Amino acid sequence: MSIPQQPGPTPVTSPGGSRPASGPRDVLGAAAQPPGAGAFDEHHPPPAELVGDCVHCGFCLPTCPTYVLWGEEMDSPRGRIYLMKQGLEGEPLTDSMVTHYDRCLGCMSCVTACPSGVQYDRLIEATRQQVERRHRRNPRERALRAAIFALFPYRRRLRLLRGPLRAYQATGLPRLVRRSGLLRRLAPTLATVESLAPRLGRAARPPQRVPAAGARRAVVGMLTGCVQGAFFPEVNAATARVLAAEGCEVVILPDRQGCCGALSVHNGREEEARRFARRILDTFAAAGIDYFVVNAAGCGSTLKEYGDLLRDDPRYAALAADFAGRVRDLSEVLVELGPVATRHPLPVTVAYHDACHLAHAQGVRAQPRRLLHDIPGLQLREIADPEICCGSAGIWNILHPGPAAELGDRKARTVLATGAALLVTANPGCLMQVAASVTRAGGDIALAHTAQVLDASIRGRGAEELLHQRAPS
Numbered sequence: 001m002s003i004p005q006q007p008g009p010t011p012v013t014s015p016g017g018s019r020p021a022s023g024p025r026d027v028l029g030a031a032a033q034p035p036g037a038g039a040f041d042e043h044h045p046p047p048a049e050l051v052g053d054c055v056h057c058g059f060c061l062p063t064c065p066t067y068v069l070w071g072e073e074m075d076s077p078r079g080r081i082y083l084m085k086q087g088l089e090g091e092p093l094t095d096s097m098v099t100h101y102d103r104c105l106g107c108m109s110c111v112t113a114c115p116s117g118v119q120y121d122r123l124i125e126a127t128r129q130q131v132e133r134r135h136r137r138n139p140r141e142r143a144l145r146a147a148i149f150a151l152f153p154y155r156r157r158l159r160l161l162r163g164p165l166r167a168y169q170a171t172g173l174p175r176l177v178r179r180s181g182l183l184r185r186l187a188p189t190l191a192t193v194e195s196l197a198p199r200l201g202r203a204a205r206p207p208q209r210v211p212a213a214g215a216r217r218a219v220v221g222m223l224t225g226c227v228q229g230a231f232f233p234e235v236n237a238a239t240a241r242v243l244a245a246e247g248c249e250v251v252i253l254p255d256r257q258g259c260c261g262a263l264s265v266h267n268g269r270e271e272e273a274r275r276f277a278r279r280i281l282d283t284f285a286a287a288g289i290d291y292f293v294v295n296a297a298g299c300g301s302t303l304k305e306y307g308d309l310l311r312d313d314p315r316y317a318a319l320a321a322d323f324a325g326r327v328r329d330l331s332e333v334l335v336e337l338g339p340v341a342t343r344h345p346l347p348v349t350v351a352y353h354d355a356c357h358l359a360h361a362q363g364v365r366a367q368p369r370r371l372l373h374d375i376p377g378l379q380l381r382e383i384a385d386p387e388i389c390c391g392s393a394g395i396w397n398i399l400h401p402g403p404a405a406e407l408g409d410r411k412a413r414t415v416l417a418t419g420a421a422l423l424v425t426a427n428p429g430c431l432m433q434v435a436a437s438v439t440r441a442g443g444d445i446a447l448a449h450t451a452q453v454l455d456a457s458i459r460g461r462g463a464e465e466l467l468h469q470r471a472p473s
C-alpha cells in the first residue's frame with residue numbers, strides 16, 4: 001500500500017545539519033525480530049480504528065518539527081501513522097521503524113493541526129510502549145536511557161547534584177568549557193546536559209501546607225515535580241504564594257509525593273509510569289483536595305491521563321479517573337477561580353512561549369495570556385511560529401542533541417525577534433532549552449515562569465527581580 005503524497009512545506013535544514021541517513025526507503029530494513037513476528041503484541045497496540053482516521057491530507061506536515069527539519073515522509077505524523085498501520089498488518093518492528101518513532105518529539109502539534117481529529121497522542125503512546133517491550137536497543141542507547149531513568153524521575157538524586165553544580169557555576173569554568181568545545185568533542189551528551197543546566201540559587205524546602213490568605217476558596221494539591229523541584233524551587237515557591245494569595249489552601253506534602261510518571265509515559269515505560277502514578281494517588285487521595293495544580297506542562301498532560309494509564313488496575317482505576325478530573329494547570333485554576341488578589345503594575349515587555357504539552361496536549365493557550373494581560377503595565381508580544389517545538393520535549397534534547405539544537409536555534413531567533421525583555425513559559429524543560437539556545441545565539445533575555453510573573457505583581461515587587469533571572473552565559 002502506498003500513501004498519497006501531498007506537497008509539504010519546504011524543509012529547513014541548517015548547513016551541516018543532521019539530515020538522517022534513513023528514510024522511507026529503508027522502512028522495511030533489517031528486522032529486529034524473528035520472521036513472522038508482527039510489530040505489536042496484544043497488549044494495547046495502537047488502535048486500528050484510530051490509525052484509520054488518518055486520511056493522509058498532509059495538513060499536519062508544516063507543524064511537525066521533524067518534517068520541517070528533514071522533509072522526510074516517515075519523519076512526519078502521516079508517515080509514522082503509516083508505519084503503525086504496517087505494524088498492525090503484520091510487518092515486524094524494524095530498527096528503522098523504531099528510529100522514526102524515536103525521532104518524534106511527542107510535541108502533539110500534529111494533534112491540534114489535524115482537521116480529521118486523529119488522536120496521534122494515543123497512537124504514539126501505545127506504540128512507544130510496544131517499542132520498549134519488544135525492541136532491543138543497542139548497548140549505547142540502553143546505557144544512556146538507563147542512566148537518564150535512574151536519575152531524572154528522582155528529585156532526591158537530582159538534588160544531590162545541586163551542590164557540585166553550584167560550585168561549578170561559581171567558577172569561571174562553564175564559560176571556558178563551552179568556548180573550548182572540548183567537552184562537546186569528548187562527551188557530547190554530557191556537554192548537552194551541561195549547557196542546559198540552569199543557574200542555581202539557594203533552595204528552601206517546600207512546606208507541608210500553605211494556608212489560604214483570607215477566606216478559603218479551595219483546597220488544592222500541588223505537584224513539586226522532579227526537575228522543577230530540584231532545579232527551579234523558586235517556581236514552586238511562587239506557585240504556592242500565588243495560589244494562597246488567591247484564596248487556596250495548598251497541600252504540598254513534599255516528602256511523600258514523587259515523580260508523576262510523565263517522562264516514563266512519554267518514553268513507553270508503562271509499568272514504571274503506573275508505579276509513580278499510584279504513589280501520587282496514595283499521597284493525595286485522602287487530602288480532601290478540590291484541584292490538583294501543576295506548573296509543569298509535561299507533567300500536567302500526563303496527570304490528566306491517569307484514568308487511562310491505570311484503566312487496567314482494578315484497585316486504582318476509579319480513583320485515577322476521579323483524580324485526573326481534578327488536575328489543572330496553574331493558569332487554568334486561577335482563571336476558573338477568578339482573581340481576588342490585587343495586581344500591582346509590572347512595566348515589562350513579555351514574550352509568552354507556548355509549551356507544547358500545555359498548548360497542544362492540554363489546549364491551554366488563552367488562560368496564561370489572559371493572566372499576563374491583566375497585569376497593569378505588562379505588554380505581551382507573540383512569538384512567530386508558536387506551534388513549532390523548541391526542541392526540549394522531555395529528554396528528547398538529550399537523546400537527539402543535534403536536531404534539538406537546530407530547533408532551539410530557530411526558537412531563539414523568533415524569541416529574540418520580539419524585542420521583549422522577558423520570556424515567560426510554563427515548563428522547566430522549555431526554560432532550560434530556550435535559555436541555552438539564546439546563550440548560543442549570543443542573545444540576552446530574562447526568563448521566568450508564569451507563576452513568578454504573577455507572584456511579582458501580586459507582591460508589588462516590580463520587574464527588577466524578574467529581569468535579573470538570566471541564562472548562564
Ligand code: SF4
Binds near residue numbers: 110118
Ligand atoms: S494526521 Fe490528520 S492532518 Fe495529518 S495527514 Fe492524517 S488526517 Fe491529515
Ligand code: SF4
Binds near residue numbers: 064
Ligand atoms: S508529535 Fe510532534 S514530532 Fe511527533 S509527529 Fe506529531 S508534530 Fe511531529
